[in-house]
Amino acid sequence: xTGTTDPEEALRDRISADSLTSRRDYLRVMTTVSGGLLVGSxxxxxxxxxxxxxxxxxxxxxxxxxxxxxxxxxxxxxxxGEHDRAxxxxxxxxxxVGYSTVCTHLACGVLWKEHRGEEGExxxxxxxxxxxxxxxxxxxxxxxxxxxxxxxxxxxxxxxxAVGTAFSDESVRHAACRQLGAxxxxxxxxxxxxxxxx
Amino acid sequence: xxxxxxxxxxxxxxxxxxxxxxxxxxxxxxxxxxTSGYADPRVVHSxxxxxxxxxxxxxxxxxxSARLVIVLSVVAGQLWALNVGxxxxxxxxTGTAWWCTGFEALSFVIALGAWWLGPRDR
Ligand code: FES
Numbered sequence: 001x002t003g004t005t006d007p008e009e010a011l012r013d014r015i016s017a018d019s020l021t022s023r024r025d026y027l028r029v030m031t032t033v034s035g036g037l038l039v040g041s042x043x044x045x046x047x048x049x050x051x052x053x054x055x056x057x058x059x060x061x062x063x064x065x066x067x068x069x070x071x072x073x074x075x076x077x078x079x080x081g082e083h084d085r086a087x088x089x090x091x092x093x094x095x096x097v098g099y100s101t102v103c104t105h106l107a108c109g110v111l112w113k114e115h116r117g118e119e120g121e122x123x124x125x126x127x128x129x130x131x132x133x134x135x136x137x138x139x140x141x142x143x144x145x146x147x148x149x150x151x152x153x154x155x156x157x158x159x160x161x162a163v164g165t166a167f168s169d170e171s172v173r174h175a176a177c178r179q180l181g182a183x184x185x186x187x188x189x190x191x192x193x194x195x196x197x198x
Numbered sequence: 199x200x201x202x203x204x205x206x207x208x209x210x211x212x213x214x215x216x217x218x219x220x221x222x223x224x225x226x227x228x229x230x231x232x233t234s235g236y237a238d239p240r241v242v243h244s245x246x247x248x249x250x251x252x253x254x255x256x257x258x259x260x261x262x263s264a265r266l267v268i269v270l271s272v273v274a275g276q277l278w279a280l281n282v283g284x285x286x287x288x289x290x291x292t293g294t295a296w297w298c299t300g301f302e303a304l305s306f307v308i309a310l311g312a313w314w315l316g317p318r319d320r
Contacts, residue, residue, distance in 0.1 A: 013318070016255045016258065017318070017319070019259070020258070020259060020262050020319055023259075023262050023263065023266055023319075024262065024319050024320065026266060027262070027265060027266050027269055027312075027313055027319075027320065028313065028320065030266070030269045030270060030273055030309070031269055031309050031310060031312075031313040033273055034269065034272055034273050034276060034305060034306045034309035034310075035306055035309075035310075037273065037276040037277065037280055037302055037305075037306070038276070038299075038302045038303055038305075038306040040280060041276075041279065041280050041283050041298060041299040041302040042299055042302075044280070044283050044284055044287055044295060044299075045283065045287060045292065045295040045296045045298070045299045047287070049284070049287065049288070051287070051288055051290075104288070144281075144285055145285055145288055145289060167288065167289050167290035168285075168288050168289045168290075169289050170289060170290050175290075178290070
């Protein structure tokens with residue numbers, strides 16, 4: 001690629017370029033990879049990845065997941081979308097918590113292990129990832145993010161309902177404000193940060 | 199034992215019966231040169247000589263290596279940024295994810311520049 005026309009010169013260049021071939025190819029390949037990473041990043045930011053809780057919050061009705069739940073018992077359901085696998089657990093102090101059961105590491109199914117840890121924990125058997133049962137935060141293993149939450153309520157009659165979602169590591173309050181903003185745009189709730197949170 | 203003449207017996211005479219075929223190699227095959235088999239006309243002896251297999255243009259080689267190192271570092275940075283971006287997006291922090299995308303774009307421009315700035319080696 002010297003643009004020279006002198007054959008002697010061209011031969012010389014070819015010979016000295018010879019030993020550089022693999023590095024040149026490597027350079028080209030890696031530059032292409034760099035472009036690929038840019039494309040991937042644009043796709044991620046634009047939202048190609050499925051995210052638990054992305055099913056239009058405004059349109060998902062509350063879901064009755066159990067008529068009653070005993071302490072230490074877990075129930076599996078799909079919420080908010082048909083394919084968003086989730087689990088609710090009633091803890092020893094009667095709190096009901098809910099999480100996506102898709103591990104944030106490589107998407108294995110997360111299990112409720114009542115006898116692990118102090119209060120029990122959510123455990124992923126694939127690579128021994130574990131999550132705090134109260135917050136969904138990662139307590140061990142390779143998962144990079146906490147589990148997305150399903151916001152649960154227990155009605156007076158003992159029935160357990162899924163009423164909303166929160167992304168990985170998002171506070172319940174932030175998530176509730178965000179979903180309120182989606183359902184009724186423009187409303188200002190005093191306890192929510194202005195803008196509803198995005 | 200005596201030989202009738204200085205000529206070896208016909209059965210032990212090397213070469214061909216045809217004198218045409220007994221001429222020296224360069225005469226028989228003018229295409230074959232002492233350097234045949236080598237693309238480099240500077241190689242005049244067979245076998246590795248001094249400097250065989252080394253860089254012909256060390257500076258050019260060094261520049262290529264440097265460009266490669268730059269692009270590899272850039273790609274490492276991009277992998278990290280993609281990781282941060284995916285985490286941010288999954289946590290609902292879309293703004294941060296777009297910042298990571300901006301970083302990726304900048305990195306790609308640098309990588310493209312490092313590739314582009316070597317007209318002889320790309
Ligand atoms: S998939 Fe859950 S820890 Fe790897």
